[in-house]
Amino acid sequence: MRLATLGVRNITRARFRVAMTVLGVALALVAFILIRTVLSSWTAAADFAAKDRIVSRHKVTFIMPLPYKYLDEVRAIDGVKEAAMSSWFGGKDPNHPNEMFGTMAVQPESILKIYDELEVSPEQKQAWFENRRGALIGDMLAKKMGWKVGDKVTLQGTIYPGDWQFEISGIYRTLRRSMDRTTFFFHYNYLNEWAKKNQPRSADEVGWIAARVSPGRRAADVAKEIDNHFDSLDVQTLSQDERSFNTSFLGMISAILSALDIVSVVILLIMMLILGNTIAMGVRERTQEYGVLRAIGFLPKHLAIFVMGEALTVGFLGGVAGLVLGYPLVEQGIGRFLEENLPGFFPFFRVPPATAVTALFLAMGLGLVAAAIPAYQASRLNVVNALRKVG
Amino acid sequence: MSSSEAVEQSESSSPAGNPEFINIRTLRKTYFRGNEPVEVLRGLNLAIAEGSFEALMGPSGSGKSTLLNLIAGLDSPTSGELSIDGRNIGEMGEGERAKWRSQNVGFIFQTFNLMPVLTALENVALPLLLTNLSSADRKARAQTALEVVGLKDRMDHYPRELSGGQEQRVTIARAIVTDPRIIVADEPTGDLDRENADEILKLMVRLNREFNKTILMVTHDPAAAERATIIRRLDKGILV
Numbered sequence: 001m002r003l004a005t006l007g008v009r010n011i012t013r014a015r016f017r018v019a020m021t022v023l024g025v026a027l028a029l030v031a032f033i034l035i036r037t038v039l040s041s042w043t044a045a046a047d048f049a050a051k052d053r054i055v056s057r058h059k060v061t062f063i064m065p066l067p068y069k070y071l072d073e074v075r076a077i078d079g080v081k082e083a084a085m086s087s088w089f090g091g092k093d094p095n096h097p098n099e100m101f102g103t104m105a106v107q108p109e110s111i112l113k114i115y116d117e118l119e120v121s122p123e124q125k126q127a128w129f130e131n132r133r134g135a136l137i138g139d140m141l142a143k144k145m146g147w148k149v150g151d152k153v154t155l156q157g158t159i160y161p162g163d164w165q166f167e168i169s170g171i172y173r174t175l176r177r178s179m180d181r182t183t184f185f186f187h188y189n190y191l192n193e194w195a196k197k198n199q200p201r202s203a204d205e206v207g208w209i210a211a212r213v214s215p216g217r218r219a220a221d222v223a224k225e226i227d228n229h230f231d232s233l234d235v236q237t238l239s240q241d242e243r244s245f246n247t248s249f250l251g252m253i254s255a256i257l258s259a260l261d262i263v264s265v266v267i268l269l270i271m272m273l274i275l276g277n278t279i280a281m282g283v284r285e286r287t288q289e290y291g292v293l294r295a296i297g298f299l300p301k302h303l304a305i306f307v308m309g310e311a312l313t314v315g316f317l318g319g320v321a322g323l324v325l326g327y328p329l330v331e332q333g334i335g336r337f338l339e340e341n342l343p344g345f346f347p348f349f350r351v352p353p354a355t356a357v358t359a360l361f362l363a364m365g366l367g368l369v370a371a372a373i374p375a376y377q378a379s380r381l382n383v384v385n386a387l388r389k390v391g
Numbered sequence: 392m393s394s395s396e397a398v399e400q401s402e403s404s405s406p407a408g409n410p411e412f413i414n415i416r417t418l419r420k421t422y423f424r425g426n427e428p429v430e431v432l433r434g435l436n437l438a439i440a441e442g443s444f445e446a447l448m449g450p451s452g453s454g455k456s457t458l459l460n461l462i463a464g465l466d467s468p469t470s471g472e473l474s475i476d477g478r479n480i481g482e483m484g485e486g487e488r489a490k491w492r493s494q495n496v497g498f499i500f501q502t503f504n505l506m507p508v509l510t511a512l513e514n515v516a517l518p519l520l521l522t523n524l525s526s527a528d529r530k531a532r533a534q535t536a537l538e539v540v541g542l543k544d545r546m547d548h549y550p551r552e553l554s555g556g557q558e559q560r561v562t563i564a565r566a567i568v569t570d571p572r573i574i575v576a577d578e579p580t581g582d583l584d585r586e587n588a589d590e591i592l593k594l595m596v597r598l599n600r601e602f603n604k605t606i607l608m609v610t611h612d613p614a615a616a617e618r619a620t621i622i623r624r625l626d627k628g629i630l631v
Binding site: 001002005006009010012013288289291292293294296297298299300383384387 | 460463465466486489493494500502504516517521565
């Protein structure tokens with residue numbers, strides 16, 4: 001037997017109470033993990049943004065298009081290595097009208113150079129390049145809609161009305177968390193030819209232009225050069241590096257992020273109070289035993305170690321239980337639901353390892369903090385009073 | 392020994408060593424109930440010989456448990472001198488007294504006070520955790536102590552699986568496992584029936600005679616007190 005044996009075995013004395021405390025800590029940690037994952041998922045797009053990527057859009061608003069000819073002009077600007085255009089199509093699957101996913105008209109070769117985190121097999125890539133009606137879709141979209149390579153798909157256009165026929169040429173995965181996995185990419189030429197014939201005012205227009213800067217150049221400087229280039233023209237641009245672009249979006253919801261931050265701290269405080277209450281009750285019940293320990297020679301520091309050790313163990317058990325409950329709940333349950341239904345907000349809803357480790361250490365650390373007062377009281381108790389025997 | 396001390400010597404006295412093994416001079420202990428001082432011990436003088444078995448009797452509030460706590464080093468006197476084997480216990484600091492207790496005093500309580508989560512063997516080995524003994528040595532010593540009290544076959548039982556008499560014997564084993572020179576017992580038979588009480592008292596007499604332990608026992612039970620070699624009576628903080 002060691003000193004720790006007594007501390008650990010004390011935990012088994014009030015099993016129901018300790019089990020409830022462990023469960024309470026675990027649930028608090030699940031809530032903490034969920035909130036922190038929401039925060040990290042929301043900021044993931046900014047955190048993982050490519051540092052050398054610039055997005056140029058109409059200076060007034062995103063909704064207004066840029067002339068197609070701007071694409072070549074951007075490519076010609078010093079410091080731009082490659083550029084690609086994207087246009088919002090706004091298509092829907094008539095069989096699943098409530099499913100929302102991004103539909104983008106792009107130029108296949110250039111878009112894959114700009115967004116090199118999109119991973120497609122060489123065969124599927126080639127098939128997409130060669131098929132004017134071919135579409136490249138995210139793996140999560142394919143899973144959600146039950147689409148596979150070779151399937152014929154009909155989408156209804158909202159901005160470009162009519163039934164649009166496509167064939168799934170490829171399914172992409174993403175190597176970084178900056179891209180969502182539910183986008184439907186198809187050929188810009190297919191859209192533009194239709195527009196020239198049926199909706200001429202929308203022809204030769206693009207939604208925005210994404211560019212990568214040459215090595216050694218600062219994205220912010222190149223973005224400024226792009227904007228300066230178009231400054232004297234009727235349609236002016238607003239160019240930002242991808243991180244700034246994403247961060248400016250986060251700025252709009254900063255109040256929500258701050259509120260969630262506060263809630264996560266409050267949850268931890270509640271967890272600490274639950275732990276502290278359990279430990280304090282245990283110490284109170286064992287006052288006489290602590291008196292005996294002191295009588296036979298144990299020092300105040302030994303009693304403090306017993307109490308702290310008990311709190312640390314309960315905190316650890318709660319932390320492990322929280323992770324065991326939280327991981328599948330967040331990753332497989334809530335996470336999967338959010339990724340499938342709100343891919344724009346949560347392209348990758350996964351518990352960051354750092355959050356899991358932090359949660360475990362916080363459970364133990366706050367357990368120690370919560371036990372500080374009971375441990376102090378136990379170490380300061382008067383031996384004679386604790387034995388309750390005054391003749 | 393002061394003239395105010397009333398001493399009853401039993402016929403079966405054990406061989407005593409140092410006659411002033413425990414030496415108490417004008418010992419006072421005052422507690423405060425709110426702002427009101429309560430003088431529990433009032434200038435006590437007493438000498439206890441090494442190897443004696445003494446019973447302290449007296450009505451509730453007479454100061455016998457307070458005296459026992461002071462001798463055991465659980466409390467410090469308000470004034471006066473309390474030395475054991477030449478060491479002034481009253482002047483020791485908290486940590487020093489704790490260490491001294493662990494080496495010199497064994498405790499037997501009325502309510503046994505065993506750790507319910509530990510087996511009999513683990514309870515007995517508990518004080519040895521404060522020593523440098525190896526795990527195997529601690530276990531061997533605890534087994535020997537349980538053998539002395541006749542509980543070798545109950546080593547792996549938890550306190551809830553033992554009778555009151557057996558629990559008290561485990562307490563005695565815990566009290567002797569560090570081989571202390573003094574054993575203090577506060578109403579050791581108070582929670583036991585006559586038969587078990589007799590067994591415990593026999594064991595204490597044996598510890599005194601065979602192992603030369605100095606035993607101080609507080610009791611209300613005259614039958615228990617008769618087993619001691621000396622009976623001292625306290626009333627209102629003085630020996631009568």
